[in-house]
Amino acid sequence: MRLLRENSPFKIGWDLLVCGMALITGLILPLELLKSFGYGHALTPLWFLFSMIGLLDIALTFNTSFERNGIIVKDRRLIARRYFRGWFWLDLLANLPFLVVSGMHVRLPLVTMLPLLRLPQLWRITARWEDLQLLNTAVLRMLRYSASIMLITNWIACLWLWVGLRDFSPHGWIQRLELARNNFFDLYLHSLYWTVTTLATVGYGDITPKTQLEIILAIGMMIVGALLYAFVVGNVVSILNQLDGGRSDYRKRQSAIADFLGHNGVDQDTITRVRRFNDYQWARTRGFQARELFEELPAELRSEVTYKMLRDQVETVPLFSKAPPGLRNRLLMLLQPVTFPPDIMVLPPEAMGDEIVFITKGELEIDTTIALPKEVLCITAGDYVGDLSFFLKEERTCGVRSKTYVDAFVLSRSVFDHLRAHEPRLKEVLLEMARQQSQRNQSLLLAGLVV
Amino acid sequence: MELSVQPASLVDGIEASGLSAPLEASFMIIHVKGELDSNTSAELDDTLKQLLGEGSRRFILELSEMDYVSSVGLRVFLAHLKKLKSDQGRMVLAGLNDEVQEIFDMAGFSSLFEITPDLEAARSVLRS
Numbered sequence: 001m002r003l004l005r006e007n008s009p010f011k012i013g014w015d016l017l018v019c020g021m022a023l024i025t026g027l028i029l030p031l032e033l034l035k036s037f038g039y040g041h042a043l044t045p046l047w048f049l050f051s052m053i054g055l056l057d058i059a060l061t062f063n064t065s066f067e068r069n070g071i072i073v074k075d076r077r078l079i080a081r082r083y084f085r086g087w088f089w090l091d092l093l094a095n096l097p098f099l100v101v102s103g104m105h106v107r108l109p110l111v112t113m114l115p116l117l118r119l120p121q122l123w124r125i126t127a128r129w130e131d132l133q134l135l136n137t138a139v140l141r142m143l144r145y146s147a148s149i150m151l152i153t154n155w156i157a158c159l160w161l162w163v164g165l166r167d168f169s170p171h172g173w174i175q176r177l178e179l180a181r182n183n184f185f186d187l188y189l190h191s192l193y194w195t196v197t198t199l200a201t202v203g204y205g206d207i208t209p210k211t212q213l214e215i216i217l218a219i220g221m222m223i224v225g226a227l228l229y230a231f232v233v234g235n236v237v238s239i240l241n242q243l244d245g246g247r248s249d250y251r252k253r254q255s256a257i258a259d260f261l262g263h264n265g266v267d268q269d270t271i272t273r274v275r276r277f278n279d280y281q282w283a284r285t286r287g288f289q290a291r292e293l294f295e296e297l298p299a300e301l302r303s304e305v306t307y308k309m310l311r312d313q314v315e316t317v318p319l320f321s322k323a324p325p326g327l328r329n330r331l332l333m334l335l336q337p338v339t340f341p342p343d344i345m346v347l348p349p350e351a352m353g354d355e356i357v358f359i360t361k362g363e364l365e366i367d368t369t370i371a372l373p374k375e376v377l378c379i380t381a382g383d384y385v386g387d388l389s390f391f392l393k394e395e396r397t398c399g400v401r402s403k404t405y406v407d408a409f410v411l412s413r414s415v416f417d418h419l420r421a422h423e424p425r426l427k428e429v430l431l432e433m434a435r436q437q438s439q440r441n442q443s444l445l446l447a448g449l450v451v
Numbered sequence: 452m453e454l455s456v457q458p459a460s461l462v463d464g465i466e467a468s469g470l471s472a473p474l475e476a477s478f479m480i481i482h483v484k485g486e487l488d489s490n491t492s493a494e495l496d497d498t499l500k501q502l503l504g505e506g507s508r509r510f511i512l513e514l515s516e517m518d519y520v521s522s523v524g525l526r527v528f529l530a531h532l533k534k535l536k537s538d539q540g541r542m543v544l545a546g547l548n549d550e551v552q553e554i555f556d557m558a559g560f561s562s563l564f565e566i567t568p569d570l571e572a573a574r575s576v577l578r579s
Binding site: 387388391394427430431434435436439442448450 | 558
């Protein structure tokens, strides 16, 4: 059998199934035990199926590689040793007894409760997802808290119901409320209602503890309730803050920038343009500068990450899409990614043509009063500009202005000279691209424009 | 910059015989030396205009000794090429040095012009 990867789609789907199974076991099994003090016959196929899935999961765990300190361990002996030293016995206990006990019609509450040992899998699996970064940490934590609240509430409701069912004296809560003839589900619903109102510290008072056992349980509940809710609310607030933390920091920074600019005499219109530019950048980068972020990565991996992050944009630029992967990665590392806000001079006139701008998104316009076709003057995603003055080593006779937000890569002369000396394939790529540029350059030159 | 114009014929040996070829069987070789920049391009422009006015429609621009071409020089080439194409004429550029060739390549103009490595090759192109 081939080894599975922890993050393979099949394993993730399987883990989801195991999580669902653990949650259903945690919710239904206590009720089932309470109702019949053993496995009820109606759900026998379900428990049987769960046990089979559980045993299959044990087999799969022996055949799943794992990550330790960033290294994928594929040695089956190490995988088995790790499992035997860890969760194997708990998983076996959780899934084996049903098959044995159900066959013998044994009613041993402690043994029949063993499938609840599946519950730690909920935490194990979600912790693994967190390590593998399959889901946002905050989302996973929220899921874990939701599951915890559901399970704890359910268990307390079962306990309260157990107290009521155990005490058939006229003083027990079921008798006092004259619910003795109601069906099991109705009793459970009342019990759950009492649990939630007590845990939430609402306490309507329509179901109240009277017997000693009920009072003891209620005291315990109130203590647990206060602690549980403080814990849960605190964590949920912390998670929500975490979810919005980046944006909140960004807003504070924006406000500080606006204050600083205003204090230094910058007009409101310019401050608004700065804010809009930062908003545009924030929407794309979430405040991270990819290059700084990945500085510690080896160059090859860094360029691969950059390529994958910008793949959609990069694929529109022939310089990258026509280049072989090695050259493309070098280009990605050496060309400067820039964003221009609308209506600014991207390439100023009367300046030496020392850079070529490759556009990945947005629109630029050649700033001239000479009437030329739109396709000559407008430069959009996939086009490049500045090449004529760059290769002629002349000053631009007119500028290039941004019409919208523009994302682009800038090739400077120093980088071009460096690449030309070390990457003979660059010339081939540029030659191929130049053919698409021929018509525009011809029109510009004949109109006396050098851009 | 220095310019020299030399008439030539598409018919082999006619130049050596001292006879002049009919206009439709002849072409002009223009040797350009030095730098073709904003100051000197006008001279090439005038020369080409004059020759066009005299009815010449085939040109070889021999550029092996041209060290530099500016945007103005390129414009002269492009403008006359455009005119010649509309008049069924031809313009062949011969012997571009590496630097000038790169400008033509990178601006996307290599495919617009007929470019040959030397004068002989340019003659062959026109005779073909």
